[in-house]
Structure formats: structure tokens, C-alpha cells
Amino acid sequence: MFRTHYDLPLQRDVTGRFLPWIIALMVYLAILALAGSMVLSGMAQRWDRGLAGTLTIQVPPLPDGQPSLDARVESALGVLRATPGISRAEPLKSEQMAGLLEPWLGDGALSAGLPVPALIDVTMSGGRIDVRGLAQRLKAAVPGAEVDDHAAWLKDVLTIARAVETVALGVVALVGGAAVATVIFVSRAGLAIHGAVVELLHVMGAPDRYVARQFQSHVLGLAVRGGIAGTVLAAATLFGLTRASGEFSAGLMPDMSLTPLQFLSLAGVPLIAALLAAVTARLTVMRALARLP
Amino acid sequence: MIRFENVGMRYGTGPEVLRDVSFTLEPGTFHFLTGASGAGKSSLLRLMYLAHRPSRGLITMFGHDVASLKRAELPPLRRRIGVVFQDFQLLDHLSALDNVALPLRVAGAKEGQVREHVAELLSWVGLGDHLNDKPATLSGGQQQRVAIARAVITRPSLLLADEPTGNVDDRIGMRLLHLFEELNKLGTTIVIATHNEMMIERFGYARMVLDKGMLQHLPRNATATRIA
Numbered sequence: 096m097f098r099t100h101y102d103l104p105l106q107r108d109v110t111g112r113f114l115p116w117i118i119a120l121m122v123y124l125a126i127l128a129l130a131g132s133m134v135l136s137g138m139a140q141r142w143d144r145g146l147a148g149t150l151t152i153q154v155p156p157l158p159d160g161q162p163s164l165d166a167r168v169e170s171a172l173g174v175l176r177a178t179p180g181i182s183r184a185e186p187l188k189s190e191q192m193a194g195l196l197e198p199w200l201g202d203g204a205l206s207a208g209l210p211v212p213a214l215i216d217v218t219m220s221g222g223r224i225d226v227r228g229l230a231q232r233l234k235a236a237v238p239g240a241e242v243d244d245h246a247a248w249l250k251d252v253l254t255i256a257r258a259v260e261t262v263a264l265g266v267v268a269l270v271g272g273a274a275v276a277t278v279i280f281v282s283r284a285g286l287a288i289h290g291a292v293v294e295l296l297h298v299m300g301a302p303d304r305y306v307a308r309q310f311q312s313h314v315l316g317l318a319v320r321g322g323i324a325g326t327v328l329a330a331a332t333l334f335g336l337t338r339a340s341g342e343f344s345a346g347l348m349p350d351m352s353l354t355p356l357q358f359l360s361l362a363g364v365p366l367i368a369a370l371l372a373a374v375t376a377r378l379t380v381m382r383a384l385a386r387l388p
Numbered sequence: 389m390i391r392f393e394n395v396g397m398r399y400g401t402g403p404e405v406l407r408d409v410s411f412t413l414e415p416g417t418f419h420f421l422t423g424a425s426g427a428g429k430s431s432l433l434r435l436m437y438l439a440h441r442p443s444r445g446l447i448t449m450f451g452h453d454v455a456s457l458k459r460a461e462l463p464p465l466r467r468r469i470g471v472v473f474q475d476f477q478l479l480d481h482l483s484a485l486d487n488v489a490l491p492l493r494v495a496g497a498k499e500g501q502v503r504e505h506v507a508e509l510l511s512w513v514g515l516g517d518h519l520n521d522k523p524a525t526l527s528g529g530q531q532q533r534v535a536i537a538r539a540v541i542t543r544p545s546l547l548l549a550d551e552p553t554g555n556v557d558d559r560i561g562m563r564l565l566h567l568f569e570e571l572n573k574l575g576t577t578i579v580i581a582t583h584n585e586m587m588i589e590r591f592g593y594a595r596m597v598l599d600k601g602m603l604q605h606l607p608r609n610a611t612a613t614r615i616a
């Protein structure tokens with residue numbers, strides 16, 4: 096494709112000069128948007144899988160310590176065991192609590208005697224249970240106990256993920272539209288600038304597709320250059336982000352890495368962009384030529 | 389093979405520059421096309437190389453009624469026609485070799501054969517040492533030979549030349565005409581628009597005379613009379 100003989104000196108046209116930049120921007124944004132939505136939906140999926148069918152019960156200690164936190168946890172467990180549809184209810188061990196709290200409060204938060212609530216991990220045996228009724232019964236037995244079913248939170252996370260995805264796709268569509276418009280402009284301008292040569296080629300018996308191929312190869316060359324630049328920049332950005340998130344959020348954030356298959360589909364973005372540009376150039380030229388007498 | 393019947397032509401909405409032009413060119417014949425500047429010679433050639441549609445009348449090229457041809461059907465016909473333009477129309481960003489190769493590439497010839505074939509023809513017209521030169525570095529006469537080589541490289545059935553001896557001295561002009569004669573002997577129909585009376589007398593081929601858009605057809609060795 097790069098060995099096409101350029102009968103039309105399209106490389107000299109200044110109109111094509113911005114095309115690689117626009118394609119680079121489009122590819123850059125598209126890769127980031129795609130990677131972002133992959134990470135988000137991966138996260139949402141993992142949360143969904145991990146959390147659906149679980150509850151967390153929070154039992155705060157009373158100010159005067161009577162009854163003791165352990166006793167309150169025991170009564171909460173009693174209520175939970177009496178509730179049908181719950182397969183497992185287990186208080187978090189103090190080492191687990193320490194692990195959870197450590198990033199915020201530092202080592203030894205528990206032993207320092209801070210009034211930390213106890214957490215009970217509850218697994219439901221499937222099907223829906225009446226979370227509100229359970230919360231009421233728990234509150235009656237253990238004043239101050241709270242039920243967190245994660246569902247509301249998970250819904251929020253998914254909504255945000257969808258919104259981010261939509262905005263990202265919108266931006267990619269906008270930039271893609273700009274790239275298509277630029278290709279159309281470059282092609283039309285090229286036809287106008289080189290009208291005499293195009294006529295000469297026709298007089299020599301060149302079919303429209305021969306002329307179109309010249310534009311197509313030219314635009315493809317520009318788009319490939321832009322696509323490579325955009326891909327390199329996006330790869331650098333992703334690498335930087337992954338490293339940064341890896342450094343400060345160890346353990347806190349679910350892991351942000353992508354699978355090899357996902358990386359492969361990101362590499363498809365510049366290919367699609369180049370294809371889009373080349374096809375647009377071809378169609379533009381073919382349509383313009385078809386209107387000639 | 390080529391037949392014009394009452395053909396008229398105009399540019400856009402302008403006046404008719406050709407009126408009631410009728411003639412027939414048999415395959416393998418050689419014709420001069422003469423007439424004063426502005427008489428319509430270039431316009432008549434444009435009709436013949438299918439760059440322009442007539443405003444009226446019937447044109448038959450290689451057995452096809454031109455008016456009934458679709459756009460997509462024109463390229464194969466055009467490839468049977470070689471044209472030497474008055475201003476050469478060489479592509480200045482391409483070498484002499486690539487300029488001459490153009491009609492072959494347009495026709496989809498294999499790249500392996502193109503170079504060899506083109507280099508051979510350019511050597512034959514005396515440009516063997518200028519294969520990779522750009523037109524701008526060639527003299528007027530050399531450019532003209534590149535233009536002619538480009539017109540004949542595909543061995544067209546019809547060769548149209550618009551004042552091909554205009555910018556060269558008589559000696560080179562004669563050589564070019566001998567080149568056209570060689571081509572004619574191989575079966576190509578030839579139409580040469582020219583002012584050069586000496587050349588016309590000397591070669592004595594049939595001539596078509598245009599005067600203010602009207603055509604008079606004179607057989608071989610006839611003398612031109614003015615059309616009233």
C-alpha cells in the first residue's frame with residue numbers, strides 16, 4: 096500500500112498537514128476511554144461478584160461499655176442465625192480489622208483501645224431476604240446495629256461507570272467526526288487543487304477507483320502516522336497511571352490491570368482509525384468523481 | 389471506426405465553437421487537422437479523446453455511440469487513445485520515466501514490465517540518458533519527446549497530437565513525423581493538428597480544415613480552398 100505511485104502530488108498539499116494530529120488525538124482519547132471503561136467495568140464486575148449476596152453488620156460499642164461489645168455481637172449473631180436465608184454469619188477477627196484499619200489509622204489502632212465497631216460478615220444462601228425487616232429486628236436486639244447491603248453503593252458505582260463510559264464514547268465520537276470531516280475536506284481540496292492532473296488521468300483512461308486509490312493511500316499514510324503517535328502517547332499515559340495507582344493504593348483499590356486480550360483490542364484502535372480515514376477518503380473521491388460529466 | 393455526424397460543441401453556455409462537423413476516419417489512416425488559431429482544432433480533439441461531450445450530433449468511437457456510454461464505460465475506450473497535448477501536460481513531480489509509465493500503470497500493467505518497456509522507448513526517442521530527470525530540467529524539445537513517448541507507449545488505436553511540432557525546429561519536427569508514420573504503419577489512426585504548411589505539403593496526407601468551427605474534409609494531396 097505504501098508502494099503506490101503517487102501520480103498526484105498530494106504530499107505537497109498543506110491541507111493534509113493537520114490530519115495526523117487529529118487522528119493522533121482521536122486515537123489517544125479513544126484508547127484512554129476504552130481502557131478506562133474496561134477497568135471500570137472490570138471493577139464493577141468484581142465487586143458485583145464479590146458482594147452480591149453478602150451483607151455487613153456494623154455493631155458499634157456503647158459509650159459505657161455495658162453490655163460489652165462481644166456480648167452485643169453475640170446477640171446480633173443470635174438474631175442472624177434465627178433469620179432464614181442466611182448461610183453464614185461471622186464476625187471479622189481482630190487481625191482482619193487491624194488490616195482494614197491500618198492504612199488509615201496506622202499500626203496498633205485496635206490495641207490503643209479506640210472505640211472501633213465490630214463487623215459481621217453475612218453470606219446469604221441465595222434469593223432475596225427482607226433486609227429492612229432484618230435491620231429492624233437487629234436494632235431491637237442490639238441498639239445501634241446497622242445493616243449495610245452494599246446494593247445501593249454498587250448501584251452508584253455502576254452508574255458512575257456507565258456515565259464515564261458514555262462521556263468517553265461521546266468524546267471519541269466527536270473527535271472521530273472531526274477526523275472524518277478533515278479527511279473529507281482534505282480529499283475535496285486535493286481534487287480541486289489537482290483537478291488538471293485528475294482530468295489528465297481520466298483522459299489516459301484511469302477509472303475513478305485509480306484516482307481514488309491515490310487519495311486513499313495518501314490519507315492512509317497520514318492516518319497511520321497519527322495513529323502510531325496517538326497509540327504511543329496513550330501507552331505512556333496508561334503506563335504512568337498504572338504505576339501511580341499501583342504505588343499509592345495497594346490493597347485499597349481493586350487491581351487496575353488489563354488482560355492481554357484487552358490490550359490487544361486497544362491496539363486495534365489505531366487500525367480502526369486508519370481504516371476509517373482511508374475509507375472516508377475513498378468514498379469522498381468516488382462520490383465527487385461520479386458527479387463529473 | 390470514428391464517425392462524427394452534425395456535431396456541435398460549446399463550452400458551458402458559450403457560443404458553439406464547432407458547428408455541423410461531420411467526418412469519418414477509417415482505421416489506420418493519417419490526417420492533418422489545420423485551421424487558423426481559434427478555429428476549433430483543440431476543441432475537436434477534446435471531443436475525440438472523450439474529454440468533452442458534444443452539445444449536439446452523433447459521435448461514434450470504435451463502434452460505440454459516445455452519448456449512450458456511461459461514465460464507467462469510458463476508461464477502456466480512452467485507453468485506446470493516445471494524446472500529445474499542446475502544452476505537453478507532463479507531471480512535474482515525476483521523472484521522465486514515470487511520466488511515460490503513467491498510461492501503463494493506469495491500465496494496470498505489471499510493474500516489472502513497465503520500467504523496461506518505458507526505458508526502451510525513451511532510449512529510442514533519444515532520452516536514454518534522461519530517464520530519471522524531472523521535466524523542468526529538460527529542454528522544450530526533450531519534454532515534447534517525453535509527451536510523445538507517453539502518448540504512444542500503449543500502442544493506441546488512435547493517436548491525437550495537438551500542434552506537436554509547434555515548439556521545435558523543422559529538423560526535429562520531421563523526425564517526430566517520421567515517428568508518427570512508423571506508428572501509423574503499425575495500424576494506428578493518426579490525427580495531427582498543425583499550422584505547419586510545409587509539413588502538410590511534404591507528407592501530403594488527407595487534411596481536415598477547420599474554419600470558424602466548420603469543417604472541410606480534403607482527400608490526400610488535395611489543395612485547401614477557403615470556405616466562404
Ligand SMILES: Nc1ncnc2c1ncn2[C@@H]1O[C@H](COP(=O)(O)OP(=O)(O)O)[C@@H](O)[C@H]1O
Nearest residue numbers: 399402405423424425426427428429430431432
Ligand atoms: N476552455 C474553454 N472555455 C471557453 N472557450 C474556449 C475554451 N477553449 C477554447 N475556447 C474557445 O473555443 C474556440 C476554439 O478554440 P480552440 O479549439 O482552442 O481552437 P484552436 O485549437 O484551433 O486554436 C475559441 O474561440 C476559444 O476561445
Ligand SMILES: [Mg+2]
Nearest residue numbers: 429430474550
Ligand atoms: Mg489549439
